[in-house]
Amino acid sequence: MTAVAIQRVGGAMPIERSRRHFLSQLAVAGVAGAGGLAGVCFDGPVSSFAAEPPTEVTTITIEKAPSTCLSPQYVAEDLLRAEGFTEIRYQAIDTAPASAVAQGQLDWDMDFAPEIITAVDKGAALTAVAATHVGCYQLMAHDHVRSIAGLKGRTVGWSPSYSSSKDLVALMTSLVGLDAEKDIYWVDDRTADPMALFIDKKIDAFLAVPPQTQELRSRGIGHSLVNSATDRPWSNYFCCMLFSRTEFVQKYPAATKRIVRAFLKATDLCFSEPARVARLMVERGFTDRYDFALQSLQELPYGVWRDNDPEDTLRFFTLRMNEAGLIKSDPQRIIARHTDWRFLNEVKRELKV
Numbered sequence: 001m002t003a004v005a006i007q008r009v010g011g012a013m014p015i016e017r018s019r020r021h022f023l024s025q026l027a028v029a030g031v032a033g034a035g036g037l038a039g040v041c042f043d044g045p046v047s048s049f050a051a052e053p054p055t056e057v058t059t060i061t062i063e064k065a066p067s068t069c070l071s072p073q074y075v076a077e078d079l080l081r082a083e084g085f086t087e088i089r090y091q092a093i094d095t096a097p098a099s100a101v102a103q104g105q106l107d108w109d110m111d112f113a114p115e116i117i118t119a120v121d122k123g124a125a126l127t128a129v130a131a132t133h134v135g136c137y138q139l140m141a142h143d144h145v146r147s148i149a150g151l152k153g154r155t156v157g158w159s160p161s162y163s164s165s166k167d168l169v170a171l172m173t174s175l176v177g178l179d180a181e182k183d184i185y186w187v188d189d190r191t192a193d194p195m196a197l198f199i200d201k202k203i204d205a206f207l208a209v210p211p212q213t214q215e216l217r218s219r220g221i222g223h224s225l226v227n228s229a230t231d232r233p234w235s236n237y238f239c240c241m242l243f244s245r246t247e248f249v250q251k252y253p254a255a256t257k258r259i260v261r262a263f264l265k266a267t268d269l270c271f272s273e274p275a276r277v278a279r280l281m282v283e284r285g286f287t288d289r290y291d292f293a294l295q296s297l298q299e300l301p302y303g304v305w306r307d308n309d310p311e312d313t314l315r316f317f318t319l320r321m322n323e324a325g326l327i328k329s330d331p332q333r334i335i336a337r338h339t340d341w342r343f344l345n346e347v348k349r350e351l352k353v
Contacts, residue, residue: 053254055084060107060259063097064090064286068210068296069136069240070110074286075266075277083258090286096162101245102126108248108259110240112136112164113317114171120338121327125246130260130344131238131310132267135229135300138213139172140198140222141205148225149176154204155185157194165194165207171320172226172234180324198222210296211289218292229300237313238304249340260343261350264305271302306353310344311335 060080062073077088093100097111098119110132120126145154151173158166170180178184187194187203194206199221208216216222228234242263249256270277274297282290318331 052257055255055258056252057255058085059087059089060085060255061089061091061105063100063106063109064092065097066211066287067136068281068287068293069133069300071270071277071281071286071293071297072132072263072266072302073108073110074281074284075269076262077284079262079265080259083262085255085258098124098126098243101243104245108242108244110242110263112168112239113237113241113313114167114321115162115164116241116243116338117314117318117321117329117334118163118167118327120334121329126243126338127246127249128241128243128310128314128339129249129256129341130242130264130305130347131308131313132240132242132263132305133270133300133302134235134238134304134308135227136209136239137168137228137234138208138224139169139205139226140208140213140216141225142198142201142222145204145225147176148172149178151205151225152178152183153185155187155202157187157189157197157203157206159194160188160190167321167326169205169207170324170326171317174320174324210300211287211292214289214292214295233316236308237316238308238310241310241313246338253343257343257346261347264344264347264351267302267305270297270300274298306348311339311341314339 062076063070074090077090080088091106093105095103095105096115096119097106097109098115100106101109102119102124113128113131116126116128139148141151141154145151156166156169158169166186169184173180173184187197189197189202194203195208195212195216197203198206198216199219205225213224226234228239242260244256244259274294278290278293278297281287281293287293314334315331318327318329318334321327322330
Protein backbone atom coordinates (compact mmCIF):
# COMPACT_ATOMS: atom_id res chain seq x y z
CA MET A 1 0.00 0.00 0.00
CA THR A 2 1.17 3.53 -0.72
CA ALA A 3 0.86 6.21 1.91
CA VAL A 4 -1.01 9.27 0.70
CA ALA A 5 -1.63 12.58 2.41
CA ILE A 6 -5.21 13.38 3.33
CA GLN A 7 -6.73 16.51 1.78
CA ARG A 8 -9.85 17.93 3.36
CA VAL A 9 -12.80 17.90 0.97
CA GLY A 10 -14.53 21.25 0.63
CA GLY A 11 -11.59 23.62 0.84
CA ALA A 12 -9.22 24.98 3.44
CA MET A 13 -10.12 25.28 7.07
CA PRO A 14 -8.94 27.68 9.79
CA ILE A 15 -5.91 26.47 11.69
CA GLU A 16 -5.67 26.75 15.46
CA ARG A 17 -2.25 25.50 16.41
CA SER A 18 -3.40 24.56 19.90
CA ARG A 19 -5.42 21.64 18.57
CA ARG A 20 -5.18 21.53 14.78
CA HIS A 21 -1.46 21.40 14.14
CA PHE A 22 -1.88 17.65 13.71
CA LEU A 23 -3.47 18.15 10.30
CA SER A 24 -0.09 18.98 8.79
CA GLN A 25 1.29 15.69 10.10
CA LEU A 26 -1.59 13.35 9.24
CA ALA A 27 -1.13 10.64 6.61
CA VAL A 28 -3.01 7.47 5.78
CA ALA A 29 -2.57 4.47 3.56
CA GLY A 30 -5.61 3.83 1.38
CA VAL A 31 -7.36 0.46 1.29
CA ALA A 32 -7.99 -0.44 -2.32
CA GLY A 33 -11.59 -0.56 -3.41
CA ALA A 34 -13.09 0.36 -0.03
CA GLY A 35 -11.95 3.93 0.54
CA GLY A 36 -10.91 2.67 3.95
CA LEU A 37 -8.12 3.72 6.25
CA ALA A 38 -5.13 1.74 7.36
CA GLY A 39 -2.16 2.82 9.37
CA VAL A 40 -2.75 6.39 10.47
CA CYS A 41 0.35 8.04 11.86
CA PHE A 42 1.21 11.47 13.19
CA ASP A 43 4.92 11.60 13.92
CA GLY A 44 6.35 8.88 11.75
CA PRO A 45 5.39 5.51 10.26
CA VAL A 46 3.16 2.99 11.93
CA SER A 47 6.30 1.03 12.78
CA SER A 48 7.20 3.75 15.31
CA PHE A 49 5.19 1.86 17.94
CA ALA A 50 6.20 -1.62 16.79
CA ALA A 51 8.52 -1.89 19.78
CA GLU A 52 5.56 -1.77 22.16
CA PRO A 53 4.28 -5.00 23.70
CA PRO A 54 1.89 -6.74 21.30
CA THR A 55 -1.79 -6.70 22.02
CA GLU A 56 -2.72 -9.48 24.44
CA VAL A 57 -5.94 -10.20 22.50
CA THR A 58 -6.61 -9.88 18.80
CA THR A 59 -10.43 -9.96 18.75
CA ILE A 60 -12.69 -7.23 20.11
CA THR A 61 -16.43 -6.58 19.87
CA ILE A 62 -17.81 -3.06 19.46
CA GLU A 63 -21.36 -1.77 19.19
CA LYS A 64 -23.08 -1.24 15.86
CA ALA A 65 -25.80 1.38 16.28
CA PRO A 66 -27.67 3.81 14.01
CA SER A 67 -26.25 6.88 15.80
CA THR A 68 -23.85 8.61 13.40
CA CYS A 69 -22.19 10.49 16.27
CA LEU A 70 -20.45 7.17 17.00
CA SER A 71 -18.50 7.51 13.75
CA PRO A 72 -15.04 7.25 15.44
CA GLN A 73 -15.67 3.63 16.35
CA TYR A 74 -16.67 2.82 12.77
CA VAL A 75 -13.61 4.55 11.29
CA ALA A 76 -11.45 2.78 13.86
CA GLU A 77 -11.75 -0.64 12.20
CA ASP A 78 -8.75 -0.27 9.87
CA LEU A 79 -6.76 1.56 12.53
CA LEU A 80 -7.38 -1.29 14.96
CA ARG A 81 -6.11 -3.76 12.38
CA ALA A 82 -2.96 -1.67 12.03
CA GLU A 83 -2.59 -1.95 15.81
CA GLY A 84 -2.60 -5.76 15.66
CA PHE A 85 -6.27 -6.69 16.07
CA THR A 86 -7.23 -9.30 13.49
CA GLU A 87 -10.97 -9.53 14.12
CA ILE A 88 -13.13 -6.49 14.88
CA ARG A 89 -16.75 -7.44 15.40
CA TYR A 90 -19.59 -4.92 15.25
CA GLN A 91 -22.55 -6.13 17.27
CA ALA A 92 -26.05 -4.66 17.46
CA ILE A 93 -27.48 -4.73 20.99
CA ASP A 94 -30.96 -4.43 22.50
CA THR A 95 -29.92 -2.96 25.83
CA ALA A 96 -28.01 0.09 27.05
CA PRO A 97 -24.36 0.11 25.90
CA ALA A 98 -23.03 0.31 29.46
CA SER A 99 -24.98 -2.81 30.39
CA ALA A 100 -23.86 -4.61 27.24
CA VAL A 101 -20.20 -3.92 28.06
CA ALA A 102 -20.60 -4.85 31.72
CA GLN A 103 -22.29 -8.13 30.77
CA GLY A 104 -19.68 -9.06 28.16
CA GLN A 105 -21.82 -8.61 25.03
CA LEU A 106 -19.38 -5.89 23.96
CA ASP A 107 -15.75 -5.31 24.84
CA TRP A 108 -15.63 -1.57 24.14
CA ASP A 109 -18.09 1.19 23.40
CA MET A 110 -18.70 4.91 23.41
CA ASP A 111 -21.63 6.24 25.42
CA PHE A 112 -22.97 9.28 27.25
CA ALA A 113 -21.16 10.03 30.49
CA PRO A 114 -24.43 9.93 32.52
CA GLU A 115 -25.17 6.41 31.25
CA ILE A 116 -21.77 5.17 32.41
CA ILE A 117 -22.14 6.97 35.74
CA THR A 118 -25.56 5.41 36.34
CA ALA A 119 -24.23 1.95 35.55
CA VAL A 120 -21.22 2.14 37.88
CA ASP A 121 -23.37 3.71 40.61
CA LYS A 122 -25.41 0.50 40.44
CA GLY A 123 -22.30 -1.65 40.72
CA ALA A 124 -21.15 -2.22 37.13
CA ALA A 125 -17.38 -2.79 36.86
CA LEU A 126 -16.61 -0.32 34.07
CA THR A 127 -13.65 1.96 33.43
CA ALA A 128 -13.62 5.11 31.29
CA VAL A 129 -10.30 5.75 29.55
CA ALA A 130 -10.90 8.67 27.15
CA ALA A 131 -13.53 10.88 25.53
CA THR A 132 -14.07 11.92 21.94
CA HIS A 133 -16.42 14.86 21.38
CA VAL A 134 -19.25 17.06 22.62
CA GLY A 135 -22.55 17.88 21.02
CA CYS A 136 -24.31 14.55 20.38
CA TYR A 137 -27.68 15.37 21.82
CA GLN A 138 -30.36 17.99 21.29
CA LEU A 139 -33.58 18.46 23.22
CA MET A 140 -36.19 18.67 20.48
CA ALA A 141 -39.67 20.14 21.01
CA HIS A 142 -42.68 21.10 18.96
CA ASP A 143 -43.21 24.75 18.18
CA HIS A 144 -45.69 25.37 21.00
CA VAL A 145 -42.87 24.74 23.51
CA ARG A 146 -40.46 27.66 23.33
CA SER A 147 -38.20 27.05 26.34
CA ILE A 148 -37.12 24.39 28.82
CA ALA A 149 -39.39 26.00 31.41
CA GLY A 150 -42.19 25.57 28.88
CA LEU A 151 -41.95 21.81 29.36
CA LYS A 152 -43.86 22.11 32.62
CA GLY A 153 -46.98 19.98 32.27
CA ARG A 154 -45.81 18.62 28.91
CA THR A 155 -45.02 15.10 27.71
CA VAL A 156 -41.44 14.01 27.14
CA GLY A 157 -40.55 10.68 25.56
CA TRP A 158 -37.70 8.45 26.64
CA SER A 159 -36.46 4.87 26.28
CA PRO A 160 -36.65 2.87 29.54
CA SER A 161 -33.66 0.75 28.51
CA TYR A 162 -31.52 3.87 28.13
CA SER A 163 -31.57 6.05 31.24
CA SER A 164 -29.59 8.94 29.72
CA SER A 165 -32.55 9.85 27.53
CA LYS A 166 -34.40 10.76 30.73
CA ASP A 167 -31.54 11.78 33.02
CA LEU A 168 -30.15 14.44 30.69
CA VAL A 169 -33.56 16.06 30.26
CA ALA A 170 -34.10 15.88 34.02
CA LEU A 171 -30.81 17.73 34.58
CA MET A 172 -31.77 20.39 32.04
CA THR A 173 -35.14 20.99 33.66
CA SER A 174 -33.63 21.12 37.14
CA LEU A 175 -31.45 24.06 36.07
CA VAL A 176 -34.58 26.14 35.38
CA GLY A 177 -36.34 25.17 38.61
CA LEU A 178 -38.58 22.36 37.42
CA ASP A 179 -39.07 19.13 39.33
CA ALA A 180 -38.60 16.43 36.69
CA GLU A 181 -40.81 13.93 38.51
CA LYS A 182 -43.64 16.30 39.31
CA ASP A 183 -43.62 18.79 36.46
CA ILE A 184 -42.95 16.49 33.49
CA TYR A 185 -45.15 13.72 32.11
CA TRP A 186 -42.72 11.01 30.99
CA VAL A 187 -43.80 8.71 28.17
CA ASP A 188 -42.05 5.35 27.80
CA ASP A 189 -44.12 3.61 25.15
CA ARG A 190 -42.23 0.36 24.53
CA THR A 191 -44.04 -0.21 21.23
CA ALA A 192 -42.67 2.94 19.57
CA ASP A 193 -39.45 4.89 19.83
CA PRO A 194 -39.62 8.50 21.06
CA MET A 195 -38.85 9.96 17.63
CA ALA A 196 -41.85 8.20 16.06
CA LEU A 197 -44.07 9.49 18.87
CA PHE A 198 -42.65 12.96 18.36
CA ILE A 199 -43.28 12.95 14.62
CA ASP A 200 -46.87 11.81 15.26
CA LYS A 201 -47.24 14.63 17.85
CA LYS A 202 -48.01 12.16 20.63
CA ILE A 203 -45.32 13.75 22.79
CA ASP A 204 -44.12 17.33 23.10
CA ALA A 205 -40.36 16.73 23.34
CA PHE A 206 -37.58 14.15 23.42
CA LEU A 207 -33.79 13.93 23.43
CA ALA A 208 -32.51 13.36 19.89
CA VAL A 209 -29.13 12.26 18.58
CA PRO A 210 -27.72 12.16 15.02
CA PRO A 211 -29.08 11.26 12.52
CA GLN A 212 -32.44 11.96 14.20
CA THR A 213 -31.63 15.66 14.45
CA GLN A 214 -30.74 15.85 10.76
CA GLU A 215 -33.90 14.01 9.70
CA LEU A 216 -36.18 16.21 11.79
CA ARG A 217 -34.49 19.31 10.42
CA SER A 218 -34.88 18.11 6.83
CA ARG A 219 -38.58 17.45 7.41
CA GLY A 220 -39.17 20.73 9.22
CA ILE A 221 -40.44 19.00 12.35
CA GLY A 222 -39.89 20.68 15.72
CA HIS A 223 -37.01 22.82 16.88
CA SER A 224 -34.08 22.55 19.26
CA LEU A 225 -34.51 23.79 22.84
CA VAL A 226 -30.98 22.74 23.78
CA ASN A 227 -28.10 22.01 21.43
CA SER A 228 -25.29 20.42 23.42
CA ALA A 229 -22.76 21.40 20.75
CA THR A 230 -23.33 25.10 21.34
CA ASP A 231 -25.35 25.69 24.52
CA ARG A 232 -23.69 25.94 27.93
CA PRO A 233 -23.06 24.27 30.25
CA TRP A 234 -23.52 21.17 28.05
CA SER A 235 -21.10 22.33 25.35
CA ASN A 236 -18.31 22.50 27.94
CA TYR A 237 -18.40 18.77 28.59
CA PHE A 238 -17.97 15.59 26.60
CA CYS A 239 -20.99 13.52 25.71
CA CYS A 240 -19.36 10.32 24.44
CA MET A 241 -16.77 8.56 26.59
CA LEU A 242 -14.70 5.52 25.58
CA PHE A 243 -14.97 2.73 28.13
CA SER A 244 -14.61 -1.00 28.74
CA ARG A 245 -14.95 -3.53 31.50
CA THR A 246 -12.53 -2.87 34.32
CA GLU A 247 -11.27 -6.43 33.97
CA PHE A 248 -10.31 -5.86 30.32
CA VAL A 249 -8.43 -2.62 31.06
CA GLN A 250 -6.51 -4.18 33.93
CA LYS A 251 -5.80 -7.53 32.26
CA TYR A 252 -4.90 -6.23 28.80
CA PRO A 253 -3.01 -2.92 29.16
CA ALA A 254 -1.19 -3.21 25.81
CA ALA A 255 -4.46 -3.87 23.99
CA THR A 256 -6.13 -1.01 25.85
CA LYS A 257 -3.49 1.51 24.82
CA ARG A 258 -3.70 0.41 21.19
CA ILE A 259 -7.50 0.69 21.27
CA VAL A 260 -7.33 4.18 22.77
CA ARG A 261 -4.83 5.26 20.12
CA ALA A 262 -6.94 3.86 17.28
CA PHE A 263 -10.12 5.53 18.56
CA LEU A 264 -8.48 8.92 19.02
CA LYS A 265 -6.86 8.82 15.58
CA ALA A 266 -10.27 7.89 14.21
CA THR A 267 -11.75 10.87 16.04
CA ASP A 268 -9.18 13.13 14.38
CA LEU A 269 -10.19 11.74 11.00
CA CYS A 270 -13.84 12.55 11.72
CA PHE A 271 -12.70 16.12 12.32
CA SER A 272 -10.32 16.46 9.36
CA GLU A 273 -12.03 14.26 6.75
CA PRO A 274 -15.83 14.34 7.30
CA ALA A 275 -16.69 13.62 3.65
CA ARG A 276 -14.41 10.60 3.48
CA VAL A 277 -15.63 9.25 6.80
CA ALA A 278 -19.29 9.72 5.77
CA ARG A 279 -18.68 7.74 2.57
CA LEU A 280 -16.95 4.98 4.51
CA MET A 281 -19.88 4.71 6.93
CA VAL A 282 -22.33 4.30 4.06
CA GLU A 283 -20.14 1.82 2.18
CA ARG A 284 -19.78 -0.36 5.26
CA GLY A 285 -23.47 -0.30 6.14
CA PHE A 286 -23.36 1.79 9.32
CA THR A 287 -25.82 4.33 7.91
CA ASP A 288 -27.96 4.77 4.79
CA ARG A 289 -27.81 8.54 4.41
CA TYR A 290 -24.53 10.09 3.32
CA ASP A 291 -25.95 13.61 3.60
CA PHE A 292 -27.09 13.14 7.20
CA ALA A 293 -23.79 11.52 8.16
CA LEU A 294 -21.82 14.36 6.60
CA GLN A 295 -23.94 16.99 8.36
CA SER A 296 -23.39 15.26 11.69
CA LEU A 297 -19.62 15.01 11.17
CA GLN A 298 -19.37 18.66 10.17
CA GLU A 299 -21.47 19.88 13.08
CA LEU A 300 -19.96 17.92 15.98
CA PRO A 301 -16.67 19.25 17.41
CA TYR A 302 -14.51 16.13 17.25
CA GLY A 303 -11.32 18.11 17.76
CA VAL A 304 -12.04 18.97 21.39
CA TRP A 305 -10.64 15.70 22.75
CA ARG A 306 -7.21 17.36 22.49
CA ASP A 307 -8.19 20.27 24.73
CA ASN A 308 -10.93 19.20 27.12
CA ASP A 309 -10.37 17.11 30.25
CA PRO A 310 -12.64 14.02 30.41
CA GLU A 311 -12.34 13.98 34.18
CA ASP A 312 -14.10 17.36 34.30
CA THR A 313 -17.00 15.80 32.42
CA LEU A 314 -17.42 12.96 34.89
CA ARG A 315 -17.08 15.35 37.83
CA PHE A 316 -19.73 17.71 36.41
CA PHE A 317 -22.31 15.04 35.59
CA THR A 318 -21.75 13.01 38.75
CA LEU A 319 -22.22 16.11 40.91
CA ARG A 320 -25.36 17.23 39.05
CA MET A 321 -26.86 13.73 39.08
CA ASN A 322 -26.11 13.33 42.79
CA GLU A 323 -27.75 16.67 43.57
CA ALA A 324 -30.81 15.64 41.54
CA GLY A 325 -31.09 12.37 43.47
CA LEU A 326 -30.43 10.25 40.39
CA ILE A 327 -27.38 8.49 41.88
CA LYS A 328 -25.78 8.02 45.30
CA SER A 329 -22.11 8.19 44.30
CA ASP A 330 -20.00 11.33 44.58
CA PRO A 331 -17.45 12.47 41.96
CA GLN A 332 -14.45 11.35 43.99
CA ARG A 333 -15.72 7.77 44.16
CA ILE A 334 -16.58 7.59 40.45
CA ILE A 335 -13.25 9.05 39.34
CA ALA A 336 -11.13 7.01 41.72
CA ARG A 337 -12.76 3.66 40.98
CA HIS A 338 -13.93 3.93 37.40
CA THR A 339 -11.38 5.90 35.37
CA ASP A 340 -7.87 5.26 34.08
CA TRP A 341 -6.32 8.12 32.11
CA ARG A 342 -2.84 6.57 31.76
CA PHE A 343 -3.45 5.40 28.22
CA LEU A 344 -4.94 8.72 27.12
CA ASN A 345 -1.99 10.62 28.55
CA GLU A 346 0.50 8.30 26.84
CA VAL A 347 -1.22 8.72 23.48
CA LYS A 348 -1.35 12.50 23.93
CA ARG A 349 2.39 12.55 24.53
CA GLU A 350 2.97 10.47 21.40
CA LEU A 351 0.83 12.81 19.32
CA LYS A 352 2.42 15.87 20.96
CA VAL A 353 -0.93 17.17 22.19
